[in-house]
Amino acid sequence: MSAQAALSKAARLGAAEELDPHVRLAALAREHFSFIWRSLRRLGVTEPAVDDAAQQVFEVASRRLFDLQVGREKAFLFKTAILIATEARRVAARARSEAGGPELESIRDPAPGPEESALMRERRLLLDQALAALGLDERTVFVLYEIEELSLTEIAELVGIPRGTVASRLRRARESFHSEVKRLRARREFPRRSP
């Protein structure tokens, strides 16, 4: 039985205890790692830090494995990711403040990989700058809807808020995103006026 099949079996039985912990954890990691990693990135964790941050999320899950309700794992992981991302951003902000320099990512980002164009990388940097203008609640909903392409209902379940709240946060997030993109775009097209 594959790890995923074992997980499905346990879900049918409705009992996490039916699973060997290693099978369950490995299945969780395989199934959700990518989503958690991407979420952490878009919630503001820098590229050099994101692998470690994702690792932390699953370490928390490993500690809580026996309390984790089957079927609620993704929500747990995502909420953990929010906390970890918040801390990571705080640490990064402190480091920036102490260094008095530019964003860590901008000076530590490795060169674009062979499969990634510089243009794509620049766009992603702009995206993250625009996202940084959003509050955490709005940013979370925006990322889940616009980037992860979850439905409003899925987001409501994942985050644990009513669907109407998701919709209103998304609306506010979009307004902020539009104005921030407009500002970034203007700055990009007219970088600095000559004196």
Add this chain to the structure above:
Amino acid sequence: MTAPRRLIEADDEFERDLIRSAHGDRPSQRALERLLSGLGGQLSKLPSSAPGVATGGKIGGVVLAKWLLAGVAVGLATIGGAEATGRALEHRGRHAAEGPIPFVRTSPSLATSSDRVSVAAPHEDALSLAQDAPSALVPGAPLRGAASPVPRAAAAPTPLASSAIEFAPPIATSPSPSATSPGRPALGSFALPAVEAPPTTLAQEMRLLDAARRALASGAPQSALATLTTYERAFQNGVLRPEASVLKVRALLAAGDRAAAAALGQQVIEQAPNSEHAVAVRAVLGLRSNP
């Protein structure tokens, strides 16, 4: 309430491009492997008497770590064999040649010099976290370091605003990627407990697959095939069956039986077209990925 049109479908091309740029941002295979490797170390710390290990307890921490290590090793071996078939896999193969992947903290931006970092719970800015919020972790309980009992009783919700999760210690601060702080176990170091757990079904599975992998790596595909046949007979519903199939595809290819390798590979792909195993098999057989 109808859902609004997503920005990626909207008229603003610039915003569309920004959103689309996020889709190419994804973790590397190596990051997942490191995670699995690190989780093996975490699981080995779980107390065998923890609730819920009634069935899971059949497998001790030693075996858990080994199993995950074996999974990584098999994955790496699989990936390593596909080295010539694609650019992405060249990257993975390079790592496979480096041997087992240690888990090391690599992010300087999260590093601190202190032993513990308190993750302050977000307050007004936070999402309302319900009963399953991770903040229900016992405040102050070390996430890493000395093994602590799994706090089943900690399931009771803790108000987020008044709680803090302490991670101890969070991230290595040493510039050396291989260094670990004294006094805390390295997550991926697989410092196995002194007491060897009794062999389990899973441990036996792992041993057979490891033997097959070694045989294949040493240029003895027939021996690898014989071991894999033994595995298949012994573990018809084995947990590591998919890994065994990928190994067998490689062994068949190495033995010169491309037709059998292709037939088995096709089965693997059909069973789970989007799985890592399918990806590995496609690479080994030189097949194109799914569109």
